[in-house]
Amino acid sequence: MAAATASRSGLRSALPLLAPAYLWLTVAIFLPLSAMVFFSFMTELPLSGKPWTFTLGNYATFFSQSLYLTLLLASLRLGLEVTLWCVVIGYPAAYVLAKVLKGRSREAIFLLVILPFWSNGLVRIFSWAMVLREGGILDTALNAVLPFKINIDLMYSYPAVIIGLVHSYVPYMVLTCYLTLQAIDDSLIEAGRSLGASRLQVLKRVIIPLSMPGLVAGAALIFVPVVGSFMEPRILGGRTGTFYGTVIEDQFVAVFNWPLGAALSFILLAVVLVILAVASPVLRRAA
Amino acid sequence: MATTRVLEWLGRFYIGLLLAFLYLPIIIMALMSFNVSPFYQLPFEWTTEWYASLWQNDQLIAATWNSVEIAVITTVICVVLGSAASLALYRYEFRGKKFLQALLFPPIAIPWLITGTAMLIFFFGVGIGRGLHAILLGHVALALPYVIVVVSARLQTFAPELEEAARSLGANQWQVTRRVTLPWIMPGVIAGGLFAFAVSFDQFVVSYFLATPGQTTLPVEIYAAIRKGFTPEINAVSTIIIVVSMALMLLTARFFKFGGEK
Incomplete structure (x- = not known):
């Protein structure tokens, strides 16, 4: 009442x-x-x-010209690859942070890992240009160390786009995985070990399943913006950096076909929502 | 147990590698902003020339001030509107509350490319147009959900009995809010404000679609300069904003911890 x-x-x-x-x-x-x-x-x-x-012409354009579908698939692939690299690089780091480091050094290093993603993303992408180009830092440094002459010019290539994006997004993966890994009770791991499981078995049967929500949350936080990225491919990819996001950008700032741009944006939104809907049961189980 | 030692040592080494990967380009950019060669060539020769010429670059300075102004106004608006909304969501029970809370996630989860182009279409369509006012309108909307989430998290640690006690001692609703509730949520409000400032100050995508040639922000100006070609002044200004952003993040971290301790 x-x-x-x-x-x-x-x-x-x-x-x-x-x-x-x-x-x-x-x-x-x-x-x-x-x-x-x-x-x-x-x-x-x-x-x-x-x-x-x-x-319905704007949507017909998307489905009739294979270019758009190809680029959407290329962007999805880019999102997948960047997400996988972030898992491979970020998960072990999160594990070390959560289970190996203790006390003040853990706090300090945790802060150091998440600090960069509060600096301007555009500026960080631009800083890679200086490292990756021919005659850039990587090229000069490797040639100074190696006895033979090599040419490193990764600038304006697909790997450059991957490197830049992984650099931008890997802190998200470390953060979300760290939060779930830290919540795992150490006694569970010890119990598994004392019952005769090897380290690898404990990792596979205890640690990874329990930290799955963090992995999924991190993957969603990375995959969604990467599929819609346009600035990173433009700066680091040059001519090879044409993706679905850059085509949407073009419709609004270069070609001025706004209705087509709106249709392409909406298709991307639909794809993103479907992906989030698929991920949400796992996330809800975590909560 | 020797294996454990070795694995721990490997883990520390790995974290070191990750930190090197994260900080290397940023450090190199900061160094290059003090390098004589405008094409980032080695050997390194010290100069502050690029910082000096940055002062002469009126366009960049104007864009920087726009960014600061918009970030400050965004912060103030978001803190006021966000705290009010968080209080309402905390204090009252009503139908549709879950729905209102769920509505906070689309602005965070939807890629900025989609939000930005949608704003461009709508603002243009209804006559709001583009320019600094449109950018401000967009930034507040992007930052508001973060502030509500952060302040609400702080409110979760609040004991409602404190409000009841104040009320039973004769305080009215406004006095209770001002003297009891607000002081308690202050760390959350400050953290939320820093969040809002960072979201606005670093925002590129949405500003990019809403800027006009005369009315633009620093990231948009930097993007234009990068696409035109390399200019060392961009390194100088980038170094400055990276230092400012990181200092802000450190402050945020401090307040978050402060919030957690109490």
Whole structure:
């Protein structure tokens, strides 16, 4: 009875506090996303002065020209590869942080690992350009050490894009895996060992299954933005850096075909939502 | 147990390698901003020339001020609106509350490319247009969910009996909020504010789609400069913003810990 009264009067008291924040989110996020869906079915922007009609043509363009599907697949592959590298590099580091290091050194190193992703992402990508180009730091350093002459010019290549993106996103994987690994009770690991399991068996049967939510959360946090990335491929990939994201960027800043850009964005959004929906049961089990 | 020793030592070595990978390009960029050669050639020769010419670059300076101003205004708006919303979500029970909380995740989870282009289309369509005001509108929306999540997390540690005690001692709702609740959530509010500042100050994608040639922010200006060609001034300004961003993150970390201790 008391609870029912509280919940009826609750909204009235809560509304003045909630309304400004949610109005802002509506105007700047939810209405724009809805507008994007709407515009993607138009032939022209309604404000451009030209006559417009509804059309499925923008979506037909996506499905009829193999270029777009190819690029979407290339972006998905890029997302997958970057995510895998982040697992391979980040998971062992998270394990060492959670189970090997102790006390102050753990805190300090944890902070050092997550510190870079608070610096500007664009600037960090740009800094790789100096390392990777011919006559750059990597090239010069290797030639100074090695007795024979080699040419390292990774700039404007697919590996350069992978390196830059892994560098940008690996802290997410370390962070999410660290949080789940730290929650695993050490006595579980000891119990497994004392019952005769090898280190590898304990890793496979105890540690990895228990830290799965962290792995999935990290993978989702990395995969989704990488599939939509355009700045990193542009700067480090040069001509080889054409991906789905760069094509969307082009529709808005170079070709000015906004309705097609909206359709391409919406397709990407749909793909992203499906992926998040697939990942969410695992995440919810963790919570 | 010798194996354990060796494995632990290997683990430490591995963490060292990871840190080298993470910091190498950043350190090299900072060094190159003090190098004479504008094409980043070695050997290294010390100069502060690029920092000096940065001062002369009015376009970059103007963009930097725009970035700072937008980040500060974003922080203030987000802290006020976000704290109010968090309090409401904490204090009151009503239908649809779960839904409102779930609505905070799309702005965080959807790639900025999609959010940014959607804002461009909508703002253009309804006559808000592009420019600094549009960038501010977008930044607040991007940072607001983070502030609400951080302040709400702090509120979870709050004991509602404190509010009841104050009320039973004769304090009205406003006094309770100002004298009891706000001081308690302050570390969360400050951490949320730092989050908001960082989200806005480092934001590139959304600003990129909403900027116009005269009204732009630092990251957008840097992107344009990188695509035109290498300019050492960009190294200098990048080094400055990396130092500022990392200092902010260290502050955030301090406040988070502060929040956890109490």
